[in-house]
Amino acid sequence: MDHSSPTGYVFDDYLSELGGNWFEQDALLRAWLDRSRLDTATTDWLRGFGAAAAGQLRERADAVEHRENLPFVAERGPYNRASSEVVLPAATRQSLAEIHGSGIWRAELDERARYAAVYLINQNGEAGTACSTACTDGLIRALRTYGTSDARSRVAIEELEKSTVEQWVHGAQFVTEVQGGSDAATNALRAEPLRDGLWALSGQKWFCSNCTADYWLVTGRVAGGPAGHRGIGLFCVPRLWEGAPNGHRILRLKDKLGTRALPTAELDLEGAIGWPVGAVDSGLKNTVATVLVTSRIHNIVAAAGFARRATREAHAYAGFRRAFGRRIAEHPLLGESLRRLSDGADRTEAGAFATVDAWTHSLVRPDDEDRALWARVLVSIAKAVTTRRVPNHVYEAMMVFGGNGIEERFCALPRLWRDAAILETWEGPYTLLLMQAFGDLLKFGVKGRERSFLELGLGDHLAADDARELTEALGAADESEGALRWGELAPKLYARFEARALAELVDGR
Numbered sequence: 106m107d108h109s110s111p112t113g114y115v116f117d118d119y120l121s122e123l124g125g126n127w128f129e130q131d132a133l134l135r136a137w138l139d140r141s142r143l144d145t146a147t148t149d150w151l152r153g154f155g156a157a158a159a160g161q162l163r164e165r166a167d168a169v170e171h172r173e174n175l176p177f178v179a180e181r182g183p184y185n186r187a188s189s190e191v192v193l194p195a196a197t198r199q200s201l202a203e204i205h206g207s208g209i210w211r212a213e214l215d216e217r218a219r220y221a222a223v224y225l226i227n228q229n230g231e232a233g234t235a236c237s238t239a240c241t242d243g244l245i246r247a248l249r250t251y252g253t254s255d256a257r258s259r260v261a262i263e264e265l266e267k268s269t270v271e272q273w274v275h276g277a278q279f280v281t282e283v284q285g286g287s288d289a290a291t292n293a294l295r296a297e298p299l300r301d302g303l304w305a306l307s308g309q310k311w312f313c314s315n316c317t318a319d320y321w322l323v324t325g326r327v328a329g330g331p332a333g334h335r336g337i338g339l340f341c342v343p344r345l346w347e348g349a350p351n352g353h354r355i356l357r358l359k360d361k362l363g364t365r366a367l368p369t370a371e372l373d374l375e376g377a378i379g380w381p382v383g384a385v386d387s388g389l390k391n392t393v394a395t396v397l398v399t400s401r402i403h404n405i406v407a408a409a410g411f412a413r414r415a416t417r418e419a420h421a422y423a424g425f426r427r428a429f430g431r432r433i434a435e436h437p438l439l440g441e442s443l444r445r446l447s448d449g450a451d452r453t454e455a456g457a458f459a460t461v462d463a464w465t466h467s468l469v470r471p472d473d474e475d476r477a478l479w480a481r482v483l484v485s486i487a488k489a490v491t492t493r494r495v496p497n498h499v500y501e502a503m504m505v506f507g508g509n510g511i512e513e514r515f516c517a518l519p520r521l522w523r524d525a526a527i528l529e530t531w532e533g534p535y536t537l538l539l540m541q542a543f544g545d546l547l548k549f550g551v552k553g554r555e556r557s558f559l560e561l562g563l564g565d566h567l568a569a570d571d572a573r574e575l576t577e578a579l580g581a582a583d584e585s586e587g588a589l590r591w592g593e594l595a596p597k598l599y600a601r602f603e604a605r606a607l608a609e610l611v612d613g614r
């Protein structure tokens with residue numbers, strides 16, 4: 106490539122710092138994986154992921170965000186058939202094929218290795234791939250947990266877990282309706298039984314991301330069922346039925362601030378055929394417990410990936426760019442900004458990995474009840490705190506670049522910043538999730554044993570006042586006083602959790 110410039114000013118030294126292998130460059134990631142004593146094949150697999158994430162996945166992630174490459178709804182086809190299909194650029198399809206066909210969904214894969222790959226994928230922002238990755242994980246877990254008695258679910262699990270680059274399938278999840286996403290018990294989309302265990306789904310879903318997926322998990326109100334959350338079932342709906350679009354119509358694609366490479370549709374289901382995943386009176390409970398919690402784990406890991414990528418790029422640029430006769434990294438306040446970015450990325454990464462550990466422990470040891478409750482509360486707080494914080498982190502990194510930081514084709518950070526702003530909205534925004542965590546603490550009897558419960562997660566990082574503040578929040582005379590006290594305390598608790606996680610990773614414990 107010709108890098109010559111009319112002024113003689115070139116960016117080659119900065120550009121040569123980008124890429125490489127993000128697995129090999131990440132000492133904290135490798136320290137975390139050391140706990141799993143991975144075999145050589147798995148380590149090599151992750152090394153390959155590190156090279157792909159920093160290489161072809163990175164290049165495609167930049168390309169698919171350009172306006173001319175964004176997803177679109179296909180025009181009506183030539184044979185007088187209604188068309189309701191979304192077209193993705195070939196580059197997005199190729200990245201999806203490589204991710205889903207990589208073996209990431211093998212049941213026997215070590216969970217840390219799986220989320221290490223998720224972390225590497227997310228360093229490229231959403232890029233039309235991260236949502237698909239999260240939803241596919243949630244779909245597999247939901248089918249495995251609630252659906253294995255159904256032959257159709259078993260076929261889907263087989264297809265998902267055995268995806269290859271040539272033949273891959275992926276998932277999506279549609280819960281939110283126009284009247285609200287947080288209070289999903291208000292879902293109105295109708296589900297009516299047909300025959301042979303099949304159901305027909307009719308109604309509208311308001312935010313349907315990754316709508317080109319092969320299998321959709323859809324929540325719907327069961328005909329004749331009770332009001333409220335017990336009347337909502339969870340259904341698996343293939344996008345195609347007997348080779349044709351399965352009773353649905355794309356109304357439009359959302360014009361979004363971020364995650365632009367990801368198609369998010371408003372969708373009408375018009376008798377789409379599906380089957381229940383688990384008991385139809387437990388659909389919402391199962392959706393939250395498995396599908397949404399899995400996505401929240403992806404969001405937490407994504408925040409860590411975004412923070413790491415932004416920090417790495419800021420350091421690369423600050424070591425190259427000169428102002429007032431020296432590298433900008435050598436100016437004290439800019440240097441301070443770089444240190445803050447490194448500290449923030451380290452804390453976010455260590456906290457995310459420790460949250461994954463707590464959650465995966467709760468999956469294999471649900472009988473370890475207190476730890477399972479800690480994991481449940483932790484995931485809500487971690488998702489809320491890290492996704493609210495990460496846009497500021499990316500913004501600070503972007504400003505290390507000055508004006509070049511806002512030029513879409515100069516660096517990836519404007520895209521990462523926009524994607525970071527979306528992360529909080531997924532699977533419950535900040536205030537909703539903090540209140541869910543608070544509700545869990547009240548419901549599952551933490552009152553009266555606040556100190557021992559917090560020590561379980563924070564160990565010797567528990568501060569003197571934490572248990573007292575939690576006691577005051579849980580015992581507050583009225584609901585809003587308790588909520589406000591908890592709103593102050595929760596981010597402090599998570600900061601201590603991150604500090605503990607980082608200290609343990611650095612010490613090699």
Ligand SMILES: Cc1cc2nc3c(=O)[nH]c(=O)nc-3n(C[C@H](O)[C@H](O)[C@H](O)COP(=O)(O)OP(=O)(O)OC[C@H]3O[C@@H](n4cnc5c(N)ncnc54)[C@H](O)[C@@H]3O)c2cc1C
Pocket residue numbers: 278279280281284285286287288312313314315361364369527530531532533534535536537538540
């Ligand atoms: C780009 C994008 C893609 C999306 N893709 C999907 C998808 O594929 N599938 C899907 O199902 N959904 C999807 N969503 C929807 C997303 O899950 C919802 O936006 C989210 O759940 C919040 O719902 P809402 O937007 O209706 O906000 P509302 O429920 O109206 O909430 C508005 C505000 O009120 C707060 N709030 C609500 N209840 C409480 C409470 N009890 N305590 C404290 N605060 C509360 C919330 O925190 C929020 O700040 C997507 C959203 C975006 C932005």
